Amino acid sequence: MTHYRHRISCLTLMLVAALGGHAAAAKDAANPAVQAALADSFEARGQAGLDRLKQDTMQRICSEYEGKPVPDDLAKQIIDEASAGVRFPTDGQYFGDWRGGEKIAKTGTGLQSSDDPAIANGGNCYACHQMAAEEMAYGTLAPTLAEYGKLRGNSEPILQYAWTRLWNSHAYNPCSHMPRFGASGILTEAQLKDVMAYLFDPESPVNQPGAAP
Ligand code: HEC
Numbered sequence: 001m002t003h004y005r006h007r008i009s010c011l012t013l014m015l016v017a018a019l020g021g022h023a024a025a026a027k028d029a030a031n032p033a034v035q036a037a038l039a040d041s042f043e044a045r046g047q048a049g050l051d052r053l054k055q056d057t058m059q060r061i062c063s064e065y066e067g068k069p070v071p072d073d074l075a076k077q078i079i080d081e082a083s084a085g086v087r088f089p090t091d092g093q094y095f096g097d098w099r100g101g102e103k104i105a106k107t108g109t110g111l112q113s114s115d116d117p118a119i120a121n122g123g124n125c126y127a128c129h130q131m132a133a134e135e136m137a138y139g140t141l142a143p144t145l146a147e148y149g150k151l152r153g154n155s156e157p158i159l160q161y162a163w164t165r166l167w168n169s170h171a172y173n174p175c176s177h178m179p180r181f182g183a184s185g186i187l188t189e190a191q192l193k194d195v196m197a198y199l200f201d202p203e204s205p206v207n208q209p210g211a212a213p
Contacts, residue, residue, distance in 0.1 A: 030060060045113035058082070062175035075174040082171035085183055086164050094159045094196045101198025102205065104191055105131060111186065121186050123195055128178070131198075133210030141177065149200030150207040162199060166192050 035053070044050050055063065058078045061070060070078075107122025109115055125131060128142035152158050164171050167182030181187040187195065198204050 030055070030064070047111065047115065047117045048113040058170055058174070065175070070174050078170050078174040079172070082168040082180075082183070083164070086167045086171060087182065087189075088160070088163060089189060089193060094163060094193060095200065096190060096193030096197050098194065098197040098201040098204040098206075100191070100194035101196070102132075104187065104195055105198055106135075120188070120191065123181060123187055123191070124179075125195070132205035133208060134205055145199065145206065147207055147209070149202065149204070152200075154200050159196070159200070162196060163192070166195060 038053050039050065042050060042053065058081070061074050061078060065071075065074075104120075104123040105125040108124035108127060109119070110121025115121075125145070126135060126138045128139045130138045130140070130144040130146050131148075133146060148162075152162075161172075165178070166187075168180045169176035169178035170180065179186055181195075182189075182192060198206055201207065
């Protein structure tokens with residue numbers, strides 16, 4: 001239970017810190033009065049600077065159109081920018097160690113005011129996704145990733161797709177609720193490779209039978 005509550009609080013953190021634009025209060029974030037109230041209400045602490053109150057273009061557009069369809073030209077702009085920014089593995093290798101990926105998927109610390117920036121961030125995947133069948137506590141905000149590699153295979157297009165999802169999910173869904181792990185510098189290239197291995201390695205708990213729909 002402690003674990004579970006910890007994940008929930010980290011989910012909130014991720015939403016506020018990494019996504020900003022989707023938090024309910026951010027809906028009117030472009031309004032100068034709201035900006036002033038936000039600036040008055042928060043103080044910079046540790047690595048959590050007040051720069052987090054500033055929305056980028058994607059966050060501004062997605063806040064403005066929250067609950068409504070984003071106009072095609074703006075959706076295309078977000079998708080094009082997100083796609084153009086993806087950096088694929090420099091050595092062409094997508095996979096690290098699934099054991100490292102498991103730890104990252106289960107760890108929600110990082111980017112909070114009280115976290116040591118010298119310690120690697122977690123990915124907190126379980127806050128939103130079901131993954132390995134053996135893990136009982138997971139969020140349901142996002143689709144299940146159970147048996148992901150087993151069901152999708154590991155062709156080059158699939159690996160490119162999954163890497164891009166991890167790097168910047170907005171390349172596929174303009175107002176995605178998934179953190180931009182690569183683009184926002186939440187996870188390093190080596191960590192992303194470990195997460196890829198956790199998703200795709202046949203030995204990984206994710207690809208053991210039992211949880212797929
Ligand atoms: C804050 C919630 C959240 C977190 C944390 C999160 N995701 Fe997601 N993810 C989503 C949502 C929502 C989708 C569905 C597509 C969308 O809305 O963009 C998604 C989609 C995906 C997809 C594409 C699924 C498909 O059908 O191909 C993959 C792969 C994925 N996530 C992997 C991960 C991994 C690995 C982590 C941890 C490093 C993670 N996600 C963390 C919310 C999240």
